[in-house]
Amino acid sequence: MPIRPQEVLGREAECATVLEHLARGAQLVTLVGPGGAGKTTLATLIVERARPLFPGGVVWVGLGGAEDADGVLHAVHTALGSSGPDGIAHGLARAGRVLTVLDAFDAPRAGAEDLLAKWLAAAPDAAWLVTSRRAVGLFAAGVEQVVHVRGLAESDAVALFARRMRAVDAVAPQVMDGEAQRQLTALLERLDRLPLAIELAAARVAHLGAEAMPLIARNPLPLTQDVADEERHRGMHATIAWSVTRLPPHAAAMLSAVSLFRGAFDLAAAATVAAVDEGAAARALSVLIDHNLAFRTPAGVRLFDTVRAYAERSVPASALEAQRQRLLDLVTRTSFGLFHGDARAARIALEAASEDLFAAFHSACAEPHPEVALAAATFALGLSRLSESHDPATTERLVSQAVLALEHHGGPQDLLDDARSALLAARARVRYLHGSSAAGANDAALALLWARSRESRREALLTACLLDRETGQSDRSIQRAHEVIALSVGNHELAGAKVQLASSLFVAGRHDEAHDAYLGASALARDCGARRIEALAIANLGYLAFERGDLDTAELRLAAAFELFAQIDDPLLVRKFEIIAAMTAFARGRFDDARRHAESVASAARVHGDREGLVRSALVLARLDRQDGDPARARARLEDALALARLSGNARGADELVAELAAGASAVSSPCLRIGRGAYWFEVEGIGRVELATRAPLRRVLAFMAERRATTPGLPASTHELAAAGWPGERMQAEAAQDRVYTAVGTLRKLGLGGVLARRDGGYVLDPAMPALIL
Numbered sequence: 092m093p094i095r096p097q098e099v100l101g102r103e104a105e106c107a108t109v110l111e112h113l114a115r116g117a118q119l120v121t122l123v124g125p126g127g128a129g130k131t132t133l134a135t136l137i138v139e140r141a142r143p144l145f146p147g148g149v150v151w152v153g154l155g156g157a158e159d160a161d162g163v164l165h166a167v168h169t170a171l172g173s174s175g176p177d178g179i180a181h182g183l184a185r186a187g188r189v190l191t192v193l194d195a196f197d198a199p200r201a202g203a204e205d206l207l208a209k210w211l212a213a214a215p216d217a218a219w220l221v222t223s224r225r226a227v228g229l230f231a232a233g234v235e236q237v238v239h240v241r242g243l244a245e246s247d248a249v250a251l252f253a254r255r256m257r258a259v260d261a262v263a264p265q266v267m268d269g270e271a272q273r274q275l276t277a278l279l280e281r282l283d284r285l286p287l288a289i290e291l292a293a294a295r296v297a298h299l300g301a302e303a304m305p306l307i308a309r310n311p312l313p314l315t316q317d318v319a320d321e322e323r324h325r326g327m328h329a330t331i332a333w334s335v336t337r338l339p340p341h342a343a344a345m346l347s348a349v350s351l352f353r354g355a356f357d358l359a360a361a362a363t364v365a366a367v368d369e370g371a372a373a374r375a376l377s378v379l380i381d382h383n384l385a386f387r388t389p390a391g392v393r394l395f396d397t398v399r400a401y402a403e404r405s406v407p408a409s410a411l412e413a414q415r416q417r418l419l420d421l422v423t424r425t426s427f428g429l430f431h432g433d434a435r436a437a438r439i440a441l442e443a444a445s446e447d448l449f450a451a452f453h454s455a456c457a458e459p460h461p462e463v464a465l466a467a468a469t470f471a472l473g474l475s476r477l478s479e480s481h482d483p484a485t486t487e488r489l490v491s492q493a494v495l496a497l498e499h500h501g502g503p504q505d506l507l508d509d510a511r512s513a514l515l516a517a518r519a520r521v522r523y524l525h526g527s528s529a530a531g532a533n534d535a536a537l538a539l540l541w542a543r544s545r546e547s548r549r550e551a552l553l554t555a556c557l558l559d560r561e562t563g564q565s566d567r568s569i570q571r572a573h574e575v576i577a578l579s580v581g582n583h584e585l586a587g588a589k590v591q592l593a594s595s596l597f598v599a600g601r602h603d604e605a606h607d608a609y610l611g612a613s614a615l616a617r618d619c620g621a622r623r624i625e626a627l628a629i630a631n632l633g634y635l636a637f638e639r640g641d642l643d644t645a646e647l648r649l650a651a652a653f654e655l656f657a658q659i660d661d662p663l664l665v666r667k668f669e670i671i672a673a674m675t676a677f678a679r680g681r682f683d684d685a686r687r688h689a690e691s692v693a694s695a696a697r698v699h700g701d702r703e704g705l706v707r708s709a710l711v712l713a714r715l716d717r718q719d720g721d722p723a724r725a726r727a728r729l730e731d732a733l734a735l736a737r738l739s740g741n742a743r744g745a746d747e748l749v750a751e752l753a754a755g756a757s758a759v760s761s762p763c764l765r766i767g768r769g770a771y772w773f774e775v776e777g778i779g780r781v782e783l784a785t786r787a788p789l790r791r792v793l794a795f796m797a798e799r800r801a802t803t804p805g806l807p808a809s810t811h812e813l814a815a816a817g818w819p820g821e822r823m824q825a826e827a828a829q830d831r832v833y834t835a836v837g838t839l840r841k842l843g844l845g846g847v848l849a850r851r852d853g854g855y856v857l858d859p860a861m862p863a864l865i866l
Contacts, residue, residue: 099136100254100286101247102129105238109137112236113144113190113218118211119229121196121221124240125383125395126330127287130222131194133240137220138192145218147189154195160202167191180213190218197223197337197382204228224334224383241386242284249275251286255293274304283395287330331401334382345375346384346394348410350402355391364410512541516554523558527702532558549578556591563746565599586615586624590631597635600794602769606635626655630668637675639771639784645675666692670707677714678780686715706732706744710751726752750801750865764847764863770794773844781842792817792835796848797865800857807854 099106105122112120122130138149152170157163164179170191171182183189196203204227207219211234221227229235243251252275282288296304335343348365349356362372376392379385384398394402519534535558538551556571572592579585593608609628616625633648649672656665673688689711696704709732716725729752736745766773770793774780783790795816799808814828817835836855840848847858857863 099129099132100251101243102133102136102240105133105240106137106140108238109220110141110144112238113141113220117218117236118215118234119207119219119221119227120236120238121223121226122240123223123226123237123383125283125285125398126224126334127285127397128240128242129286130240132286134192134194134220134222138190141190141220145188145190147186147217150189150191152191152193154193157203160206163193163196163203163206167193180210183210183214183217186214186217188216188218190220193219193221195223196221196227197225225381243286243289245276245279245284248279248284248289251289252279252293252296255290256297259294259297271301271304274301278304281396283397285395285397288397331384331398334384335401338382338384339378341371342375342378342382345372346379346398346402347405347407349376349385349392350394350399350406351410352394352399355388355393357391361392364413366409366413508541508543509547512538512543512547512551515541516547516551519554519558523554523561528558528561532562535559545578545580549575549584552578553587553591556595560595560598565595568595569599571595582615582619583621583624586612586619586621586628589615590624590628593628593631597631600769602635602638602771606632609635622655626652629655630671633668634671637671637678638768639782641782641784642675642678645671649675666695666701666704667707670704670711673708673711677711682715682718685711689715702735703744706736706748710747713751764844764857764861766793766797766863766865770797775843775847788817788831789835789839791819792832793839793844796855796857800859800863801865804859805856807851807856809854813855 109120109122122134124130138151142149150170152166154163154166157166167179171179183191193207207227208229210217211219211229226237227235242248278292279289282292292304335346338346345361345365345367349361351364352360358369358372358376361376362369365372365375367375376385379394380387380392385392385394387393515534515538519531519538522528522531522534532555535551535555539548539555542548542551552571552575556568556575559565559568559571569592572588572595575588575591576585579588589608589612593605593612596602596608597605609632613625613628613632616622616628629648630652633645633652636642636648637645649668652668653665653672656668669688669692673685673692676682676685676688689708692704693708693712695701696708709728713725713729713732716722716728729748733745733748733752736748764773764775770790771784772780772782773793783793792813795813796808799806810829810832811825813832813835814823818831823831832855836848836850844857847861849856849858
């Protein structure tokens with residue numbers, strides 16, 4: 092054997108499979124895998140363990156120097172001491188149960204399979220173990236068993252890397268810190284976790300230090316190893332070159348063309364970049380797969396990363412241009428639905444072409460074309476709009492990579508600045524959707540700085556408006572929304588801008604203005620067929636009705652919105668407004684329905700990493716826990732949600748959770764005051780809900796006192812302050828103002844606040860000793 096058997100990490104499954112085949116009497120077992128996978132090393136281990144099965148002995152035949160059938164014949168003759176094909180067959184037949192290893196059988200192809208077939212037929216008791224980058228091809232004879240040998244599992248790859256480092260440098264660290272570990276994981280992925288590449292890289296890192304890992308990951312091919320006996324084992328570059336030089340011309344041309352793809356690609360994409368028809372593309376790809384330079388995935392064909400890095404050095408200019416145009420077309424088509432309200436069609440397109448689009452995105456980042464850079468930005472925005480279709484961490488990482496990639500693009504500066512703005516807006520939206528509002532707000536601010544065109548500035552303003560609202564900057568959010576309206580062209584854009592304005596007004600407590608803005612947005616969206624925006628406006632009108640205490644209208648609005656959501660297939664918005672349905676059911680006393688809705692939202696939010704959904708569902712479930720007589724569970728649920736909200740920068744959600752915790756801190760038997768947002772309703776335990784939606788002066792007076800209670804508990808509101816709040820803009824004599832306030836306070840007391848609303852020091856105050864929840 093060429094090397095002594097050694098401990099082989101991560102190959103126990105393959106070894107056991109081969110031994111099982113041999114024990115059952117298999118005549119031919121072929122270890123098939125890409126260059127550097129460790130087939131020869133694995134074969135030495137198998138030989139040592141298989142010796143008891145072969146009393147006739149084991150013969151090792153290295154075929155690295157054999158170029159044709161005559162070379163194979165000479166190598167086997169030398170190993171067995173026989174002459175001619177018949178002499179070899181007779182010698183094997185006499186030896187009985189003997190194992191012959193043919194290492195590197197893929198080197199000589201012409202006629203070698205026929206020789207092996209004759210030997211198999213002449214000596215049925217003999218067994219053959221073959222290592223090759225492709226199967227021998229004797230499936231029709233029913234004698235060949237193929238065992239695939241590819242990259243190691245991650246844990247085995249890490250262990251092999253550490254072992255090789257310590258072999259070179261005995262004091263090399265056995266455990267790496269967090270950043271080095273992250274870089275190591277990225278390096279191993281780049282090397283396809285192939286043992287040869289891992290050992291070569293580990294030796295380089297042992298000499299140069301951990302800081303060399305990113306450099307090796309970017310360009311692993313120059314790795315060399317001087318101790319190997321055969322040229323094909325001297326390094327990854329030589330290993331891959333050895334395979335590529337044995338490809339037929341049409342397959343070699345296809346390899347160069349498809350090396351543009353960083354991920355999986357389909358047959359149509361391969362045909363486009365190689366400028367051939369799909370039939371020719373299919374034949375060429377079959378050869379690449381057969382030679383273990385590429386492999387099939389559920390999404391299409393994919394090159395090994397090390398092979399792609401080798402082949403992309405020779406990409407023809409025509410393939411680059413074809414790929415550039417294909418990317419632009421592909422991203423534009425897929426993005427159209429994302430920006431024109433048809434989320435269902437967009438999601439179907441995105442999922443159908445997911446791997447291809449990711450490949451397009453990666454290639455766009457590597458292409459020095461500003462148009463492709465902008466296409467990458469467009470695609471990133473599309474992902475952010477439908478980020479639930481993909482892992483959010485992956486989406487954020489891809490967008491971040493694209494931001495860095497733009498630093499190396501040439502072209503018009505305004506175009507590149509707009510692309511950078513669009514990418515930052517995309518990352519801000521992804522972070523918001525998955526609960527990192529504070530980090531998203533920073534990205535949104537940067538997106539505004541980079542924006543140059545009307546479209547990119549509008550997108551950046553929309554994102555900034557959303558993040559300002561979530562981080563408690565409601566006044567600035569309203570200002571941003573007005574700017575978006577000024578930049579909007581056509582009813583579709585105007586409807587979306589009005590929804591953002593209405594939401595900002597709602598958070599600021601200006602509910603009447605929010606109501607009118609939502610109605611206007613709904614009408615515009617219906618006229619231009621923007622179903623998603625229409626559904627969003629109607630659902631928010633339902634939320635507004637709920638906050639005002641008009642539960643009948645709330646349920647009608649939500650039912651209409653859910654019907655639209657079902658048509659456009661937008662699970663994120665369904666979760667958002669299913670929480671309102673849960674709160675409405677709770678207010679109606681339908682506690683089972685409320686828990687069903689809230690738990691449904693919580694379950695889906697956990698799956699998709701939706702922190703906002705987790706916070707909102709925790710509020711409802713905590714109230715249900717208290718209703719069930721379990722205040723300890725309610726408090727634990729709220730404290731967990733509060734930590735999540737603060738971690739995410741969700742200021743509004745954190746405020747509501749703090750208020751809910753304060754309300755739950757009171758004894759169950761103590762009276763508790765609840766005041767809805769904007770004071771559209773209030774309720775005192777034992778009295779029930781009182782609606783003030785149609786009694787504007789009373790509502791505004793109570794809203795002012797509630798705000799005072801929330802900000803400075805115990806500080807009375809003067810008659811002058813309450814008159815100005817209850818009847819804004821009206822000029823009144825002091826006596827008339829006092830009378831109006833006195834009447835309003837008396838009415839509120841009669842409605843249920845008699846034990847809460849007190850006169851102190853010349854003003855009025857909501858008793859700070861009364862446990863209260865002010866929404």
